[in-house]
Amino acid sequence: MSDVKTIAEPVQEKLVFDRPKSLTKRGFTYCPGCGHGVIHRLVAELIDEFGVQDRAIGMASVGCSVFSYWFFDCDFISCAHGRAPATATGVKRAHPDAFVFSYQGDGDLASIGMAEIMHAANRGEQITVIFVNNAIYGMTGGQMAPTTLENMVTTTSPLGRDPILAGGPIRMVEILANLDGVAFAARGSSSSPRNILKAKAYMKKAFRSQIEKKGFGIVEILSNCNTNWRKTPQEANKFIDEEMVKAFPLGVYKDVFADKSKK
Amino acid sequence: MSESQRELMKGNHAMCLGAIRSGARAYYGYPITPQNEATEYMSFHMPKAGGSFIQAESEIAAINMVFGAAAAGVRAMTSSSSPGISLKQEGISYIAMAELPCVIANVVRCGPGLGNIAPHQGDYFQATRGGGHGDYRTITLAPASVQEMAQLTYKAFDLADEYRNPSLILSDGVIGQMMEPVDLATIPAKDAPKKDWAVGLGQDKRERNVHTTIYLEPEDMAQMHLKLIDKYDRIRREVQYYEEFRTEDADILIVSYGNSSRVARTAIRHLREEGKVKAGMLRTISLWPYPYRILNEIASNYKAILVLEMNWGQMVEDVRLAIGDKTPIHFAGKHGGLLFTPAEIEEFVCAIDKDPNNPKTAWTPIR
Ligand SMILES: Cc1ncc(C[n+]2csc(CCOP(=O)(O)OP(=O)(O)O)c2C)c(N)n1
Numbered sequence: 001m002s003d004v005k006t007i008a009e010p011v012q013e014k015l016v017f018d019r020p021k022s023l024t025k026r027g028f029t030y031c032p033g034c035g036h037g038v039i040h041r042l043v044a045e046l047i048d049e050f051g052v053q054d055r056a057i058g059m060a061s062v063g064c065s066v067f068s069y070w071f072f073d074c075d076f077i078s079c080a081h082g083r084a085p086a087t088a089t090g091v092k093r094a095h096p097d098a099f100v101f102s103y104q105g106d107g108d109l110a111s112i113g114m115a116e117i118m119h120a121a122n123r124g125e126q127i128t129v130i131f132v133n134n135a136i137y138g139m140t141g142g143q144m145a146p147t148t149l150e151n152m153v154t155t156t157s158p159l160g161r162d163p164i165l166a167g168g169p170i171r172m173v174e175i176l177a178n179l180d181g182v183a184f185a186a187r188g189s190s191s192s193p194r195n196i197l198k199a200k201a202y203m204k205k206a207f208r209s210q211i212e213k214k215g216f217g218i219v220e221i222l223s224n225c226n227t228n229w230r231k232t233p234q235e236a237n238k239f240i241d242e243e244m245v246k247a248f249p250l251g252v253y254k255d256v257f258a259d260k261s262k263k
Numbered sequence: 264m265s266e267s268q269r270e271l272m273k274g275n276h277a278m279c280l281g282a283i284r285s286g287a288r289a290y291y292g293y294p295i296t297p298q299n300e301a302t303e304y305m306s307f308h309m310p311k312a313g314g315s316f317i318q319a320e321s322e323i324a325a326i327n328m329v330f331g332a333a334a335a336g337v338r339a340m341t342s343s344s345s346p347g348i349s350l351k352q353e354g355i356s357y358i359a360m361a362e363l364p365c366v367i368a369n370v371v372r373c374g375p376g377l378g379n380i381a382p383h384q385g386d387y388f389q390a391t392r393g394g395g396h397g398d399y400r401t402i403t404l405a406p407a408s409v410q411e412m413a414q415l416t417y418k419a420f421d422l423a424d425e426y427r428n429p430s431l432i433l434s435d436g437v438i439g440q441m442m443e444p445v446d447l448a449t450i451p452a453k454d455a456p457k458k459d460w461a462v463g464l465g466q467d468k469r470e471r472n473v474h475t476t477i478y479l480e481p482e483d484m485a486q487m488h489l490k491l492i493d494k495y496d497r498i499r500r501e502v503q504y505y506e507e508f509r510t511e512d513a514d515i516l517i518v519s520y521g522n523s524s525r526v527a528r529t530a531i532r533h534l535r536e537e538g539k540v541k542a543g544m545l546r547t548i549s550l551w552p553y554p555y556r557i558l559n560e561i562a563s564n565y566k567a568i569l570v571l572e573m574n575w576g577q578m579v580e581d582v583r584l585a586i587g588d589k590t591p592i593h594f595a596g597k598h599g600g601l602l603f604t605p606a607e608i609e610e611f612v613c614a615i616d617k618d619p620n621n622p623k624t625a626w627t628p629i630r
Contacts, residue, residue, distance in 0.1 A: 053466065053467075054464070054466040054467040054468075055463075055465070056466075057335075057462045059331075060475075066477060067477075069473050069475065073471065074466060074471055075462035075463065075466060075471050075472045075473065076462070076471070076472075076475070077330070077331065077334050077361075077462060077473075077474045077475075078475035078476060079327065079330070079357075080327060080330075080353055080354060080357050083323065083324070083327035083330075083354070086324040086325075086327035086328045086330075087327045087328065087330050087331035087334075088331060089328050089331060090289065090291070090327070090328035090332035090333075090334075090335065091331040091332070091334065091335045091462060092331075093289065093315035093317070093328075093331075093332065094289060094315070094331070094332050094335035094336065094337045094463070095335055095462075095463050097464060098462075098463060098464055115320050115321055115323070115324065116324050116327070119319075119320035123317070
């Protein structure tokens with residue numbers, strides 16, 4: 001990449017809001033209004049807050065976030081489509097004291113990578129998974145994903161997703177919460193500042209799960225793909241709040257920290 | 264230096280011992296016959312050596328775990344047999360592109376499809392031409408004994424690290440399953456080298472390390488290709504392993520590898536004892552890079568060349584590449600997972616000796 005856009009140094013007298021240390025100076029290349037930027041920032045803020053930047057190792061998946069290593073300032077591996085949890089496993093077993101996370105889309109995690117996510121979770125791998133669900137294959141141009149809503153129009157469900165022929169939206173955190181190896185599983189949303197703060201609180205617990213060696217932690221974050229949804233960012237976020245949450249209820253599905261009876 | 268310490272072992276076990284002694288500390292595998300002994304051995308011995316073992320959910324997961332462990336600087340290995348190796352190919356392609364060292368062992372069975380669990384040499388093309396998508400190669404070594412299962416696996420890790428490239432062990436069901444003595448003194452336990460390019464801890468004291476395989480700009484990708492090609496050329500010059508057996512005075516040269524070469528050796532001895540034909544053999548040990556140089560050098564010393572493979576002709580193309588029309592090439596294949604017998608090889612050799620240009624057995628790319 002020749003013309004790399006970078007972020008200017010802040011010029012304010014008194015800093016009230018800065019770029020997390022764990023983000024590089026490179027400007028995001030995501031579509032305007034896309035949730036990836038906000039979610040990247042949350043991950044980076046938490047890496048900073050937990051003080052693990054010197055031992056954070058990220059797994060980029062295949063999807064719009066394939067270049068997430070441009071933006072996170074730590075060691076990174078760009079993994080094969082769907083296989084990030086397996087690659088993360090190899091890394092974590094080699095460096096048990098590292099902070100290992102994967103950042104995956106819904107096509108990557110819930111379709112082609114279904115086996116790897118299920119088994120990494122079931123083994124209770126001490127990794128943190130950030131799962132960005134935009135109900136669509138963003139990078140390849142808006143095809144149907146396993147998370148696509150019923151009747152939702154995509155480029156490969158031009159008449160809307162027909163549940164009789166193509167099944168319904170798959171709810172990953174609900175499924176994963178059933179596995180013993182999972183310490184924390186929750187679903188948040190990036191649709192509003194209020195939801196973003198809540199999502200960050202969830203992510204914090206998924207970080208803690210790993211850092212305190214409780215087990216596998218995953219946070220699914222509903223995010224918009226305004227470009228492929230053919231909506232404005234505002235409409236797209238509204239769509240999350242009004243439609244997506246019906247298929248994907250927000251909340252905590254498993255929390256080792258909350259359940260005192262379980263040790 | 265040290266005296267020999269011989270121990271009777273199974274091929275698949277010897278391979279794993281060679282790996283552990285070379286400093287491998289990660290093994291990920293999925294059950295498949297005829298290499299189950301490897302995964303079973305590693306499940307006990309890898310953790311005992313302080314390494315990590317996982318019975319992965321699939322061969323795909325296993326190779327991607329190897330990807331992670333290799334990126335983390337650990338000597339990492341996976342093993343499987345033909346159908347499982349096919350599943351690993353996407354991962355091997357990624358690892359080759361990321362220039363990460365690791366060892367992948369294929370204890371070959373008979374294909375295509377589910378085929379059967381009998382030994383075969385049908386995966387030669389897959390092993391020597393990259394195997395997955397894209398323009399890459401993997402260093403491929405073919406053991407012909409249990410001793411070599413240990414020693415070549417040990418060596419494969421060194422080569423992988425030296426060139427930052429995946430190495431392949433191309434074995435088969437016979438070599439994997441049979442028992443023979445291994446001289447443990449040939450594989451002294453050692454520590455793996457440290458890798459400053461690995462992902463890991465202590466990032467505040469160094470530049471960050473990123474392993475990626477995506478270069479969207481063709482100009483950038485071309486740079487990567489040229490870098491890889493340069494490396495492959497270096498490997499081609501530096502790694503050409505073979506063994507010559509009774510080649511000095513031979514009239515007929517057999518070219519073979521692995522399991523087939525063992526039967527050929529017996530046949531050559533017998534033919535000479537009987538005073539029938541003076542045959543010799545070039546046993547190729549590295550299959551990529553193929554030992555083109557030596558073959559080209561010696562080819563014209565023989566009346567004819569007989570290529571023996573348990574398939575319908577794969578390595579024979581490399582022999583032809585090496586020598587062109589210099590010497591007539593004949594091919595004898597074996598199918599279904601059946602083994603060559605010394606008697607049938609002797610028959611081939613005698614026939615070729617009588618009629619070195621017989622078009623019936625001559626192998627030519629032009630049909
Ligand atoms: C083996 C393989 N199959 C298909 C692709 C093509 N591909 C690239 S990105 C992608 C979909 C990614 O969608 P998602 O995980 O939902 O992430 P998003 O782009 O929406 O962020 C696909 C199918 C690939 N790179 N590799």
